[in-house]
Amino acid sequence: MKDILIISNYYPPEKGAAANRIEQLALKLDQNGYSVSVISPLPNYPKGELFPEYKGKFSVTEKIENITLKRLWIYPSNSSNIFKRIVSTLSFSTTLFFYLLFAKTPQKVIVQSPPLLLSFTAVFALWIRRKKIILNVSDLWPTAAIELGVLKKNSISHKFLRLIERFIYKKANHIFGQSNEIINHIHSIFPEKKCFLYRNYPDHFIDNVLQEKHNSNEPIKLFYAGLLGVAQGVFELIQELDLKHLNVELHIFGDGAERIEILNYLNHNPNAKIIFHGMLERNVLHETLQNLDIALVPLKTRIYGSVPSKIFEYTALGFPVLYFGGGEGENIVEENNLGWVVPVEDFKGLNNALKQISEVGKEEIQNMKKNIFLHAKSHFSLDEQMKQLIENDAF
Template identity: 35%
Template structure:
């Protein structure tokens, strides 16, 4: 097996610095928001806390991915809670449920304007280090302003490449004024960051090609002790495939459900999630009377491993290739020992193909997906077992969430624990 290796920081014999930092994480999503990203930041916050550091989170009121605020949050500008010793400051924003770049930009700006009111908090609590997510492209302005005013260093966590992502999904042209402006803003962020982390090799190479420091790879990864394989009933006649996550336009599930004859393939396809594509998915299922496809409400993150155990393989779809994007659900499925049906391109497809842990199809060729699904139903189940074993091995060796944090923590100890 060819393992897809990350750039891992070399361990040193240097003992951990006893100095405790006051760390603030700035992100647009945090539990109870749905998805892997909010839980990555929760894991980061709890892990720093376990190391003995003081941790706070500046985020928005829960809205992701439905694009709606709860009724009790609509007129609440700022709320502050203590969640197991972690201070969480939630801010108002004007959420956007539409697949519209302008509306999303307005939403990002309202979030920033609200979060600016936490500047005094950063000063008052003598924050030593800010870890800031981008996108949203607005959030780093808060971190940079805090750096200018209070000399607080910044670790910039680049989860997606903006505005390149908007070009990849055909919402912007590189020749447009908007792209050129946003690209200048993007490079400004990289310049002001004291350290950059990102989730994929593609993003790492992109940022480095722009002339900036080589980012550290920090994967979302998976909790390999929680997401672990279980014994399955190999005598079941029908295969069960699961999609779990955000239902966005870039994932294209409604389009695939309209194209792929799932009922005739002998595969039960279960979808757990929410997003702007959900109404269209439900409409197509009802209109065509599709019996093999069922849609379920998002489930609590703590219940995800238990639900995934019920399935034979996981489905990941990216009909629009977005450079640098690596689906977070990939890691948890790998950790569960689930073979992957990857309908897409880029780094995720490369991981699945090179490590023989599933099947890959071209997002512009749905007939390839049909061929793969037919191959699965006609194959011996031992083929799935072997690919599942490969998936689990890959995740435990390279995508363990705790190891990802350990590498980040080494960087913090080496670069941000010495006071001037």
């Protein structure tokens, strides 16, 4: 049996796209004959505090769904204080570094990036141990940090992170990129580096989406489900929406830094036609979403290299997408006829799109759902992607 290790900052029971996609990668490798182990911090995301069952422990080893999990100590924090966040990242990075230096680990290792500091620590330790390093790049840092306004271009911090970025690309044996933009960026630095496109395809297709379930008397139910953070900009978005005279309502599922601001806004605007549901377990969320109509996928600004996994996750459930994020994700929605595209930050255009959606009607949306589900099932197959990667010796 082939042994392989995955290093990630997130893993279930933590919630969110990052944890889900790493779990899917681990499970698919297991299904394809690999003996898979995962190293991650003690679960603490998104609240920035250890889950009750892990409190008071320095490390935990457990086996879930045939995956061996090694969870290492972290000082958890989701504080807005940058110093506390750095300390939190450094705490796990330090624990991970010494573990990788001295523990027995497989020869092949997949390292998730970002976080950039964590991936640097892992790659550095693995390089010392002469391991085969497979870097899985989901977003480009520090490029994304500049576009989000978190870093100032050409600052000392920016230059330092660029050095780290170059180091991990250079030392990786080969690289997975979730978008063509990521691969193009890496090739602009290291033209000969072997790269593979690895989309964040889901592993769920619910065939009962093809059943007739719409009620023409109900409003069209748009939903956002995911992290309520700076990059998504949901708080700004809901302030710009004008649903008052439309046959549309918005449902919000999730948690994150903007949660309190969103709740305060909705308390002061009870007629906004926006309903907040909070965070739900993934299986409960998918069950709840079956009664809704269209997935809203926003980004606060166009982030080079970013393709939100929600595009694939929700089209696999049969939902048309209202995409409001620009970049390669916009091209995917348009080229695959998955719904509506609005230029990023164009709130006037967003409200115009909502007017069009309001006039479409539930029956037409149900027809769209069927077509999108069948297209996603045939074009966004995680099993087929894994098969091709294995055949091309990507693992």
